[in-house]
Amino acid sequence: MGGGCLVAPTDLTDKTAVEQLVGKTLSEYATIDILINNSGIAGPTKRCEDMSREEWDNCFSVNMTGVFLMTRAVLPIMKKNRSGRIINVSSVTGKRPLPGRTPHAASKMALIGFTRTLAFEVGEFGITANTICPGSTEGPRIKRVCEEMALAENISYEDAAATFTAPAALKRFVRPEDHAAACIFLASEDGANITGQDINVSGGLTWY
Amino acid sequence: MRLNGKVAIVTGASQGIGQVIAQVVAREGAVTILAARSGNNLKATSEMIADAGGESHVTPVDITDEVSVKNLMDETVSRFGTLDILINNAGVAGPMKAVEEISAEEWEECFAVNVTGMFLCCKHAIPVMKEKRSGRIVNISSLSGKRPLVHRSPYTASKMAVIGLTRTLAFEVGEFGVTVNTVCPGATEGERIRLVIENESKALGISLEEAERNFTGAAALKTFVTPEDTANMCVFLCSEEGRHMTGQDINVTAGLCWY
Numbered sequence: 001m002g003g004g005c006l007v008a009p010t011d012l013t014d015k016t017a018v019e020q021l022v023g024k025t026l027s028e029y030a031t032i033d034i035l036i037n038n039s040g041i042a043g044p045t046k047r048c049e050d051m052s053r054e055e056w057d058n059c060f061s062v063n064m065t066g067v068f069l070m071t072r073a074v075l076p077i078m079k080k081n082r083s084g085r086i087i088n089v090s091s092v093t094g095k096r097p098l099p100g101r102t103p104h105a106a107s108k109m110a111l112i113g114f115t116r117t118l119a120f121e122v123g124e125f126g127i128t129a130n131t132i133c134p135g136s137t138e139g140p141r142i143k144r145v146c147e148e149m150a151l152a153e154n155i156s157y158e159d160a161a162a163t164f165t166a167p168a169a170l171k172r173f174v175r176p177e178d179h180a181a182a183c184i185f186l187a188s189e190d191g192a193n194i195t196g197q198d199i200n201v202s203g204g205l206t207w208y
Numbered sequence: 209m210r211l212n213g214k215v216a217i218v219t220g221a222s223q224g225i226g227q228v229i230a231q232v233v234a235r236e237g238a239v240t241i242l243a244a245r246s247g248n249n250l251k252a253t254s255e256m257i258a259d260a261g262g263e264s265h266v267t268p269v270d271i272t273d274e275v276s277v278k279n280l281m282d283e284t285v286s287r288f289g290t291l292d293i294l295i296n297n298a299g300v301a302g303p304m305k306a307v308e309e310i311s312a313e314e315w316e317e318c319f320a321v322n323v324t325g326m327f328l329c330c331k332h333a334i335p336v337m338k339e340k341r342s343g344r345i346v347n348i349s350s351l352s353g354k355r356p357l358v359h360r361s362p363y364t365a366s367k368m369a370v371i372g373l374t375r376t377l378a379f380e381v382g383e384f385g386v387t388v389n390t391v392c393p394g395a396t397e398g399e400r401i402r403l404v405i406e407n408e409s410k411a412l413g414i415s416l417e418e419a420e421r422n423f424t425g426a427a428a429l430k431t432f433v434t435p436e437d438t439a440n441m442c443v444f445l446c447s448e449e450g451r452h453m454t455g456q457d458i459n460v461t462a463g464l465c466w467y
Contacts, residue, residue, distance in 0.1 A: 116466050123428030123463055135452075169382030174452040181449035190440035193394075193433040195463035204382055204454035207375050 012039050012066030022073045031081060034187045035074045037067040038089040043104040056103050063107035067114065071129075075122065084127040085187040088115050089179070090198060092135045092206045108133075112198045119196030128195035132182050135202025136164040138173040169204025209237030210447040215288045217241045217280065219271055219329060220298030222249030225348065225396060227256075228435035229297055229442050234262030236443050238293060241284050243269045271298055271325030274332075281332040290340060293446045294333045296326045297348040302363040315362045322366035327373065330388075334381060343386040344446040347374050348438070349457060351392050351465040367392075371457045378455030387454035389445050394461025395423040397432040428463025 006028050010021045025032055043059030044051060067088055078084025093101060094109035112131050119129040136142055142164065149160040165171050178201050185191050186199070200206045216233050220226035222244035234240040234257040242250045242257075247268040257264040265287065269280045284291050302318030303310055326347055337343025352360060353368035371390050378388040395401055401423070409419040424430050437460050444450045445458070459465045 119428040119463050119466070124430050126429070128429070128463075169378040169454045170385070170387070170452065171383050172452075178449075178452040181444075182453075185444050185449065190437075190444065193429060193431065193437040193462045194441075194458075194460055195428045196466040197459055197463075198466075199453075199458065200456055201453055203452045204378050204387075204456075207378070207455040207457075 012070060013061045015069055018066075018069045018073050021070075022077075026077070032074050032077050033081070033083070034085045034087070035070060035078075036087045036089070036183055036187075037070055039066055040089065040091075040108075041104075043101065043107070045100045047100060048102045051103065059103035060107050060110070063104070064110045064114070067111060071118065075127075078127045079122070079125045082126045084122075084125075085191075086115075086118070086122075086127065086129040087183050087186055088129070088131045090115075090131045090133045092133050092200060092202050095133065095200075095206045095208060115198065116196050123195060128186070128191070130186050130191075130195060131198040132179060132186070133198055133200045133202065133206065134179050135168060135174050135200065135205040137179070138175050142173065165203075167205055168202065172203055174201055174203050209235075210443055210449070211293070212237035214238040214292040214446070215241070215284065215290050216293035216295065216446070217243055217284060217291065217329075217333070218295045218297055219243045219269070219325075220348075221253050222246050224398060224400065225393060225435045225438050226295075226297035227253050229295055229348075229439040230264065231257055231260065231262070232436065232439035232443055233293070233295065233446070234264055235260060236447075238446075239288055240264040241280075241288075242266050243271070243280055244298065245270055271329055272320045274328050277325075277328040278332050280329075281336065285336055291333055291336045292342070293344045293346075294329060295346045295348070295442055295446075296329050298325060299348065299366075300363075302360065302366070304359050306359055307361050310362065318362035319366050319369070322363070323369045323373070326370060330373070330377060334386070337386045338381065338384045341385045343381075343384075344450075345374075345377070345386065345388040346442050346445050347388070347390045349374075349390045349392045351394050351459060351461050354392065354459075354465050354467065374457065375455050382454060387445070387451065389450075389454060390457040391438055391441050391445070392457055392459045392461065392465065393435075393438045394427065394433050394459070394464040396438070397434050401432065424462075426464055427461060431462050433460055433462050 011017045040063045044055045088111050090111040091108040094105035115129050115131045146160040150157045182201050216238040218230040221230040221242040250266040254264045270276045300321045303314045349370040350367040353364035374390040405419045409416045
């Protein structure tokens with residue numbers, strides 16, 4: 001494809017590792033213009049009353065604290081540049097209830113709150129901060145979920161898939177490329193005056 | 209070019225944001241049908257598009273008149289073979305008065321253009337889009353209504369009505385591959401905001417800079433948006449890249465509004 005990239009294994013929940021990632025990027029490329037905080041975990045699937053404190057903390061440490069640490073580490077560079085783009089990948093989960101997934105839903109909504117306030121803290125430095133909220137996305141993960149559901153509920157794979165696609169206006173899954181396209185738009189000059197938003201890329205599954 | 213070969217209608221294309229949307233849509237390769245009440249101003253838009261190497265066609269229309277709207281759609285299809293994109297930008301500011309001073313006629317006039325006109329354009333575009341099982345509708349609303357705007361109740365109510373129309377329509381036409389979205393521009397650079405700032409500066413006895421800050425100060429980016437910002441979002445939603453976004457109201461406001 002002809003693009004440049006740097007491979008940097010990083011534990012986002014580790015402050016030192018995050019600082020090393022930023023240092024490595026700076027020594028290689030001299031600056032950071034765009035940060036896409038996509039890392040996240042599904043967290044446990046359990047009822048709230050069955051969730052351990054550790055399980056809860058673990059989900060938040062990746063989905064929220066990791067984003068905080070990454071953002072904090074790049075802000076001095078972006079502020080100095082007086083420009084920058086931060087895109088946090090949230091989810092439709094939380095906007096829509098997802099029983100059995102309270103930590104995931106809460107952490108993904110936390111990202112939205114973080115982004116809105118961040119946008120106002122960094123706006124005067126020409127930095128934008130936005131969230132994108134993917135809906136049910138094509139790929140091995142949703143395939144596995146549908147297969148398991150079909151088996152557990154003794155329904156066809158198509159029926160299981162329809163439980164995800166039917167509530168969406170477009171009646172289909174979205175693709176990973178759709179999220180990438182939204183990220184590129186927000187990071188490009190075309191998106192220069194959009195900040196503090198949470199953008200649903202969900203085939204119409206959520207509209208709020 | 210992201211809209212190459214598409215046929216697009218832009219209403220209210222004779223001035224302001226609509227004129228820029230039409231230019232950007234044409235620049236991205238769409239044959240752009242310029243619709244508005246005033247044919248003369250549309251010619252100016254058409255000339256700008258031609259100078260930039262784009263293709264457009266002027267069709268004066270009164271969107272509050274169903275026959276006129278149907279003619280617009282029929283003429284577009286018979287001349288260009290199809291309709292891929294409808295950008296409902298036409299709108300009026302409505303009266304600036306307290307609720308108790310607004311006549312029923314003033315109220316209805318504002319809704320006739322901002323809501324009923326949009327409904328009529330959607331109504332007569334959808335059969336074409338359903339038949340081809342694809343289409344893009346973008347309705348231009350405003351951050352007004354999401355945020356209160358004193359003495360502009362018909363405008364704010366009509367602009368929120370646009371969002372309700374969009375959400376429900378998205379679910380009516382989604383299975384036919386048609387997306388429907390709203391774009392909500394914030395305070396936009398241009399002649400209109402200059403006049404408002406001058407008036408406010410005089411009325412409140414403050415400097416022009418202070419009056420300007422009354423608008424930009426509340427936005428995260430401390431700036432006005434440009435008509436191009438709104439046009440860029442319309443293009444994104446109408447391009448292949450935006451195919452899985454529907455039923456949304458997207459704020460292009462420099463962060464003035466986030467809900």
